[in-house]
Each structure stands twice: as structure tokens, then as C-alpha cells.
Amino acid sequence: VTDLIYTYLRDKGFKFINSLNGCRIYALYFIGSTKVSTIPGVSAAGAKPELTLYTPACDVEFLVYGKPKSLNAIPVTPEGIPTPALITRACIKLTELPFNVVDCGSYVEPKIPHIKLPSKYVGELITTGHALPYERVKALFNESSHLAKMLGKLADAIVVGESIPGGTTTALGILVALGYNAWGKVSSSSPNNPHNIKEGIVKEGLKGAGLSISECREDPFKAVSALGDPVHISIAGFLVKALELGIKVLLAGGTQMTAVLAIAKHLGADLSKDVVVGTTRWIIQDNSSSIISLIQEVAPDVPVVAAPLDLTNAPFNGLRYYEEGYVKEGVGAGGTTIVTILKRPLNDVLNAIYSEYSKLVT
Amino acid sequence: VTDLIYTYLRDKGFKFINSLNGCRIYALYFIGSTKVSTIPGVSAAGAKPELTLYTPACDVEFLVYGKPKSLNAIPVTPEGIPTPALITRACIKLTELPFNVVDCGSYVEPKIPHIKLPSKYVGELITTGHALPYERVKALFNESSHLAKMLGKLADAIVVGESIPGGTTTALGILVALGYNAWGKVSSSSPNNPHNIKEGIVKEGLKGAGLSISECREDPFKAVSALGDPVHISIAGFLVKALELGIKVLLAGGTQMTAVLAIAKHLGADLSKDVVVGTTRWIIQDNSSSIISLIQEVAPDVPVVAAPLDLTNAPFNGLRYYEEGYVKEGVGAGGTTIVTILKRPLNDVLNAIYSEYSKLVT
Numbered sequence: 062v063t064d065l066i067y068t069y070l071r072d073k074g075f076k077f078i079n080s081l082n083g084c085r086i087y088a089l090y091f092i093g094s095t096k097v098s099t100i101p102g103v104s105a106a107g108a109k110p111e112l113t114l115y116t117p118a119c120d121v122e123f124l125v126y127g128k129p130k131s132l133n134a135i136p137v138t139p140e141g142i143p144t145p146a147l148i149t150r151a152c153i154k155l156t157e158l159p160f161n162v163v164d165c166g167s168y169v170e171p172k173i174p175h176i177k178l179p180s181k182y183v184g185e186l187i188t189t190g191h192a193l194p195y196e197r198v199k200a201l202f203n204e205s206s207h208l209a210k211m212l213g214k215l216a217d218a219i220v221v222g223e224s225i226p227g228g229t230t231t232a233l234g235i236l237v238a239l240g241y242n243a244w245g246k247v248s249s250s251s252p253n254n255p256h257n258i259k260e261g262i263v264k265e266g267l268k269g270a271g272l273s274i275s276e277c278r279e280d281p282f283k284a285v286s287a288l289g290d291p292v293h294i295s296i297a298g299f300l301v302k303a304l305e306l307g308i309k310v311l312l313a314g315g316t317q318m319t320a321v322l323a324i325a326k327h328l329g330a331d332l333s334k335d336v337v338v339g340t341t342r343w344i345i346q347d348n349s350s351s352i353i354s355l356i357q358e359v360a361p362d363v364p365v366v367a368a369p370l371d372l373t374n375a376p377f378n379g380l381r382y383y384e385e386g387y388v389k390e391g392v393g394a395g396g397t398t399i400v401t402i403l404k405r406p407l408n409d410v411l412n413a414i415y416s417e418y419s420k421l422v423t
Numbered sequence: 424v425t426d427l428i429y430t431y432l433r434d435k436g437f438k439f440i441n442s443l444n445g446c447r448i449y450a451l452y453f454i455g456s457t458k459v460s461t462i463p464g465v466s467a468a469g470a471k472p473e474l475t476l477y478t479p480a481c482d483v484e485f486l487v488y489g490k491p492k493s494l495n496a497i498p499v500t501p502e503g504i505p506t507p508a509l510i511t512r513a514c515i516k517l518t519e520l521p522f523n524v525v526d527c528g529s530y531v532e533p534k535i536p537h538i539k540l541p542s543k544y545v546g547e548l549i550t551t552g553h554a555l556p557y558e559r560v561k562a563l564f565n566e567s568s569h570l571a572k573m574l575g576k577l578a579d580a581i582v583v584g585e586s587i588p589g590g591t592t593t594a595l596g597i598l599v600a601l602g603y604n605a606w607g608k609v610s611s612s613s614p615n616n617p618h619n620i621k622e623g624i625v626k627e628g629l630k631g632a633g634l635s636i637s638e639c640r641e642d643p644f645k646a647v648s649a650l651g652d653p654v655h656i657s658i659a660g661f662l663v664k665a666l667e668l669g670i671k672v673l674l675a676g677g678t679q680m681t682a683v684l685a686i687a688k689h690l691g692a693d694l695s696k697d698v699v700v701g702t703t704r705w706i707i708q709d710n711s712s713s714i715i716s717l718i719q720e721v722a723p724d725v726p727v728v729a730a731p732l733d734l735t736n737a738p739f740n741g742l743r744y745y746e747e748g749y750v751k752e753g754v755g756a757g758g759t760t761i762v763t764i765l766k767r768p769l770n771d772v773l774n775a776i777y778s779e780y781s782k783l784v785t
Contacts, residue, residue: 085447087577125569159577161538170541174570176523177539179532207487208536215449215521216577 064402066367068345069353074364077337078399081309086400087159087216088313089176089299090124090149090393091223092117093166093291095184095192098227102258105138105250106226106391112136113226114168114183120146120224120392121162121171124153127420130172135421138250142382143421145394148370149222151413152401159216163208163299165201166291178204184290187234188262190269195286198294202282205298209306218309220339220400221299222393223317225292226250230259232320234266234288239281239323240274241358247316248350252386256349263288281327293317297324300336310336313396315344315389316352322360338365339396343389368398369407377418426764428729430707431715436726439699440761443671448762449521449578450675451538451661452486452511452755453585454479455528455653457546457554460589464620467500467612468588468753474498475588476530476545482508482586482754483524483533486515489782492534497783500612504744505783507756510732511584513775514756514763521578525570525661527563528653540566546652549596550624552631557648560656564644567660571668580671582701582762583661584755585679587654588612592621594682596628596650601643601685602636603720609678610712614748618711625650643689655679659686662698672698675758677706677751678714684722700727701758705751730760731769739780 062082067074098104098113107113116136119129123146129135136144153160162175166182180200184192193201212219225231229247236243245256270287277284285294296312300321303310312318318338326332344352345367356365372380383389401410424444429436460466460475469475478498481491485508491497498506515522524537528544542562546554555563574581587593591609598605607618632649639646647656658674662683665672674680680700688694706714707729718727734742745751763772 085577125573157575159575160573163536172541174525174538174540174566174573176536178536179534204536211487211522211536213519213521215447 062403064369064407065399066342066345066369068365068367069356070364074337074366077364078366081218081400081403084217086218086220088220088222088393088397089161089163090121091163091165091221091292091296092121093225094168095225095227095231095290096186097184097230097262100262102255103230104226106136108137108139116226117167117224118169118171120144121175122173124150125173131169138387140387142379142387145388145391147417148394148414149392149397151417152397152410155409155413156401156404158400163295165295176208178295180204182291184231187231187266187288188269190266190271190287192289193286193291195282198282198285201291201295202298205295206302209299209302214306214308216308218311219303220311220313220393220396221296222313222396223292223296224392225290228290228292228317230262231288231290232293232317233259234263235284235293235320236323237263237267238272238277238284238288239327240278241323243355246351246355248344248347248389250388250391254349278327281324285324293320294324296321301325301328301330304330304335311339311396311399312336313339313393315340316350316355319352319355319359322363326360332360333362336363338363339399340365340367341390341395342367342369342371343383344395347386347389366399368395368402370398376415380414380418424765426731426769427761428704428707428731430727430729431718432726436699436728439726440728443580443762443765446579448580448582450582450584450755450759451523451525452483453525453527453583453654453658454483455587456530457587457589457593457652458548459546459592459624462624464617465592466588468498470499470501478588479529479586480531480533482506483537484535486512487535493531500749502744502749504741504749506754507750507752508754509779510756510776511754511759513779514759514772517771517775518763518766520762525657527657538570540657542566544653546593549593549628549650550631552628552633552649554651555648555653557644560644560647563653563657564660567657568664571661571664576668576670578670580673581665582673582675582755582758583658584675584758585654585658586754587652590652590654590679592624593650593652594655594679595621596625597646597655597682598685599625599629600634600639600646600650601689602640603685605717608713608717610706610709610751612750612753616711640689643686647686655682656686658683663687663690663692666692666697673701673758673761674698675701675755677702678712678717681714681717681721684725688722694722695724698725700725701761702727702729703752703757704729704731704733705745706757709748709751728761730757730764732760738777742780
């Protein structure tokens with residue numbers, strides 16, 4: 062597959078993507094909420110801060126039905142730019158990609174058939190340093206591992222996406238708690254990455270938690286309990302078990318996926334093979350964040366591949382905004398595009414996105 | 424596969440089973456509750472009538488963890504004979520069969536990762552003729568169809584099991600409402616099939632509902648809304664969509680599966696291929712019920728195949744009771760055994776069951 066952008070560990074990434082040809086691929090979109098997204102200025106994944114709590118449910122309802130059910134409008138940024146679930150839905154329909162949704166702690170229960178982790182939990186404000194009870198963190202990890210075990214070898218490869226507004230801030234929290242220099246490196250759904258706000262929140266949380274890096278590295282559940290959210294730990298649980306079973310995993314997301322890798326790494330997972338981060342061109346070309354710097358620090362053996370989505374010539378204003386740094390990634394948009402390009406030309410993907418958008422506005 | 428009992432439509436059943444060789448098989452166990460199971464004498468799927476409401480959750484928790492979580496003991500009959508989930512778990516472990524659980528209306532939410540239908544509903548007593556609101560019936564059907572669509576072609580074949588105490592009584596209700604002579608033909612988890620109790624309940628419900636057969640045949644949702652439960656309609660929704668997609672379905676259950684077929688038939692499904700009922704020897708040899716008579720009436724094109732499980736020589740009393748007509752089927756025990764026998768000798772299955780049982784008693 063030469064249509065993709067092999068950003069980091071080019072040959073290994075190329076080999077992984079080619080090995081997906083003919084594989085049975087299943088996509089799982091992990092959703093959850095953190096109250097961090099309601100802090101003004103943190104997240105652009107909703108028209109207003111309080112609406113970001115509805116975004117995960119609406120995103121996945123849109124995936125299934127083509128319209129949300131929990132609110133009467135699809136998730137948009139404050140400027141009205143639509144959710145990347147639009148890209149994901151277009152891709153899923155194009156190749157009839159099998160998929161499901163895993164609710165790890167969505168504030169609103171999605172009105173679709175979905176996989177529920179019984180310990181689902183809405184993450185608290187991390188400014189206190191107490192994001193989730195420690196036992197919940199552990200339970201979410203274990204339940205998600207069991208999910209991977211139950212699925213077994215049904216799929217050869219899994220695309221794992223996420224929808225959690227505020228997730229780059231909690232990713233920053235997890236990364237920093239685990240001793241990585243992630244300051245100024247996580248991305249944002251806004252062209253003006255609010256690093257100062259995110260850093261203020263994480264620094265306050267670090268103070269509240271009072272944990273040392275070595276404590277967190279020894280027990281990454283502590284880092285998540287202090288500064289995390291329900292989604293990163295659940296994806297980590299799934300990843301660790303899937304890799305043990307020899308299933309390939311495409312982590313479909315931006316800088317947040319490095320927080321997943323950090324958790325898995327300090328739990329002893331072997332990240333030397335079968336796992337790749339798949340994202341969008343908008344993430345890898347973003348000047349206000351650095352996924353490459355993060356991956357080099359956290360998991361230098363994990364390739365990063367990007368879908369060459371370019372909406373410059375899109376026939377809709379709302380989509381052309383993506384080229385100005387709005388949205389960038391989410392709901393597995395990049396990774397889902399990557400596995401779609403294995404089967405269909407990029408141009409078909411773009412047309413499917415346009416067609417999906419036109420249904421929204423008419 | 425010559426080890427199986429091809430009871431009805433021998434050649435077609437044999438061909439179907441052989442076509443499963445090399446297929447990717449996924450098992451889904453649909454669970455739910457009906458308050459009918461709390462009527463004394465109806466169900467033996469629990470130590471006491473009120474405990475039958477816990478059985479579906481405990482059954483599937485046992486599948487995943489090897490012990491239930493919602494109660495401190497595995498589901499047993501009033502005589503202490505263990506749930507057929509024991510057989511299902513032994514089989515799943517033997518071949519690492521991929522599986523999940525679909526909660527359509529379990530009174531107790533299972534403490535495992537599971538697929539939730541958002542319209543899940545505990546069925547009311549059917550004696551009133553109002554088992555579930557009509558809109559719920561429709562919603563469960565649609566959500567379960569969507570589940571099949573989301574899964575798409577990930578699996579080539581699906582084993583569909585059930586756990587719903589009281590389910591043969593609601594199956595009788597559905598079948599009779601749809602105009603089939605099912606009196607005295609549904610099976611029971613007890614050796615003394617309480618036909619008179621079941622028939623009394625269904626007759627009272629028919630009176631309360633006041634529906635004609637032609638009304639029900641024209642709109643089977645009405646039959647379910649009057650005399651059904653959340654599980655049969657959800658399985659029917661999954662079956663109808665899976666068959667449309669060209670996925671093979673092994674309905675893993677006893678006489679209840681004819682109620683599923685009746686719903687699907689009157690919704691216009693093509694039952695002429697890709698669907699088989701897979702059950703146990705205990706069901707097809709049962710003198711107090713007649714799955715063959717039911718299938719001939721309802722869906723004469725659907726083969727019935729049985730797993731030749733024989734626990735006469737089991738080293739545990741609790742298992743030998745199965746040979747006296749206790750339990751017989753449930754949690755997809757027969758169908759799951761059938762797909763296990765595709766890969767492993769029957770003797771391995773028996774030893775796995777013994778070993779699972781010995782873990783219970785030690």
C-alpha cells in the first residue's frame with residue numbers, strides 16, 4: 062500500500078500494513094467521558110463545554126444510524142465543524158467493515174447495541190489528582206482484557222479507535238505521571254492548541270496526587286487513577302491481551318495512543334511487534350503537537366502511519382476547515398481510513414466523505 | 424462429521440455441518456428474563472423460583488470467569504443439578520471459541536463485558552397478555568438486526584444460544600399466538616414437564632391479549648408483545664439480518680428455537696438455507712416434548728442436529744442426572760458442543776466437562 066504516509070519506522074510500518082491485506086479486520090471504538098472536557102477551553106469536541114459529555118454517545122450513534130439519537134444534532138466544534146465520526150462512517154460503509162463500540166464510561170449511554178464494560182465510569186476532574194478509584198482502573202483493565210480474550214482469534218487484526226473529549230489532557234496527565242516529557246506535545250481538536258490550560262490542569266493534578274514517577278512506573282494503574290480517564294486504561298487492557306494472543310492491533314488515534322502505549326509498556330507488554338499507530342495527515346503535520354517525539358520517548362519500536370486525507374478540494378466549507386487544523390482526528394478516523402485504503406482507492410474514500418457530509422446538510 | 428445425530432433432514436443437516444469446517448465461527452449467547460419464571464413450578468433453572476431471575480447473569484459470568492459473580496453459587500435446579508453453562512464453558516475453553524453475550528433483558532446485569540441492547544427489558548408475566556410494550560419488541564428486533572449488520576461478515580457462521588428461565592413457556596405462548604399447535608410439545612428443564620402449568624399460563628395470556636392468529640401472523644411483534652419475552656424476538660432480529668447477509672446460523676437450543684423460527688418466518692425471512700437447529704441428545708430423545716413435530720409445523724426446511732452427549736458414565740452424580748431428564752439444554756450447550764466436535768473428539772469434550780465439574784465441587 063503506497064498511498065499511505067509512513068512517518069516513523071517506515072519499513073516496519075509498511076510491512077505491517079501490507080500484512081493486513083486479506084486479514085479479517087474488526088474495528089472497536091472505545092468511548093468514555095472525563096469531566097475534564099467540561100473545563101472551558103480544554104476541548105473543541107462539542108459546541109459548548111457541557112455538550113462534550115454527549116459527544117461520545119452521539120459519535121457512535123452517528124456511526125450506526127447516520128444521525129445521533131441522544132441529541133438532535135451531530136457533534137461539532139464551537140465553529141460548527143463536524144465530528145471525525147463522519148470520516149469513520151464513510152469508511153465503514155464503503156467496505157462494510159465489521160465494528161462495535163465499547164462503552165468504558167460514556168456520560169450518556171449510547172442508544173445502539175454496544176459492548177458495555179460493567180465497571181464503566183465517568184472520569185472525575187483530574188485537577189484533584191483523583192480521576193478514578195484505583196479499583197475501577199484495575200477492573201476496567203481486566204474487563205477489557207477479558208473482552209479481547211472472549212473475541213479470541215475471530216479477527217486477525219483489530220482497529221482500535223477512541224472518542225473521549227478532553228482525552229489529550231488526560232493523556233498528558235498519564236504520560237507525565239509515568240515520567241515522560243510530554244509537555245507541549247499532545248494534540249488538540251482546535252487549531253489553537255491550549256497547552257497552557259492543559260498543563261495547568263495536569264500540574265494541579267500532579268500536586269493533588271502526590272505520586273512519584275517510580276511509583277507510577279511500578280504500578281501504572283496509580284497514574285491512571287490519579288490523572289487518567291476510563292478510555293486509555295481500557296484500550297491498554299485490550300491491547301495487552303490482544304498482543305499476547307498474537308492479534309495485530311492498529312491503534313487508530315493521535316497523540317492519545319502514546320498514553321495507551323505507556324500504560325501497556327509499564328505493565329510489561331511486548332511492544333516490539335504487531336502494534337502500529339494509525340492516524341491522519343493532520344496529526345503528523347501538526348506544528349502544535351508532536352506524535353513522533355512522543356512515540357520515540359514512549360515506544361520507539363512502534364511505527365506511525367498516516368492516512369493521506371486531504372480535504373483542500375472538498376466541496377463543503379465544513380470539511381475544508383479540517384485543512385486549517387480543526388478536529389484533526391478522533392473516532393478512529395485515521396486508522397479506519399488506512400484499512401479502507403487497503404481495499405478501495407483514496408478517491409472513493411473522499412467521495413464517500415463528501416456524500417456523507419451532504420446528507421448532513423440537506 | 425459423523426459423530427453427530429442428524430435427526431431431521433439428515434442430508435441437509437450433514438451438508439450444513441460439514442460446511443462449517445474451516446469456517447470462522449463466533450458464538451453469541453442471548454440472555455434475558457421473564458417474570459414467568461418466578462411462577463412456582465414453571466422453571467427448574469434455579470434453586471428457587473425467585474432465583475431464576477439471577478440465572479442468566481450467573482450463567483454467563485460462569486462462562487467467562489468459571490464462577491458466577493452476581494450470586495455466590497452457580498445456577499442449579501432445585502435438586503442441585505448444575506447449569507448447562509458447564510458444558511458450554513468446557514467447549515469454549517477446549518477450542519478457544521470466540522464468543523460474547525447479548526443482554527436483551529436480564530433482570531441482573533451480568534458482571535462481564537457484554538453486548539447490551541439499549542432497549543433491554545425484563546418480560547412481564549404473560550398471564551395478562553401484555554408481556555412487553557409493542558415498541559420495545561420492535562426496538563429489540565431492530566437493535567439486534569443492527570448488531571448483526573455491525574458484525575457483518577467477520578464470522579462465517581454464528582452459534583446463537585440462549586439463557587432465559589421460563590423460556591419454554593413464552594415460546595409456547597409465541598407459537599400458539601402464531602397459530603401453531605404447540606400444546607404439549609415444548610420441553611422443560613425438569614424430567615416432569617409441567618405442561619398443565621404452562622398451558623394454563625398461556626391460555627390465560629391468550630384471553631388477556633385478545634388477538635387473532637391472523638393479526639399475529641401479519642405482525643408477529645404483536646404475538647411477542649402479548650405472550651413473548653425479550654430473548655426470542657432479539658434472536659429473531661439477529662437471525663433475519665444474518666441470513667440476509669449470507670451468514671450461516673446454528674440456532675443452539677431446544678424447542679424454544681422453533682419460536683424464533685416462527686417469528687422470523689412470519690416476518691418473511693427465507694428459512695430455506697443457512698440455518699439449522701443444533702441441540703442435545705437429551706432434547707431429541709425427550710418423550711415429554713417434540714422438537715421434530717414443532718419444526719415440521721413451523722419451519723419444515725430447517726434441519727435439526729444433535730450433539731451425542733451421554734453422561735451415563737460421568738464420574739459425578741450431578742452430571743449423571745442429565746441422563747434422567749434434568750436440565751437437557753440451555754446456554755447453547757448442544758450447539759456449542761456440535762461446533763466443538765468439528766475440531767475435537769467427543770471424548771475430549773466429555774473429559775473437559777468432567778474437569779469443569781470437578782472444579783465446582785472442590
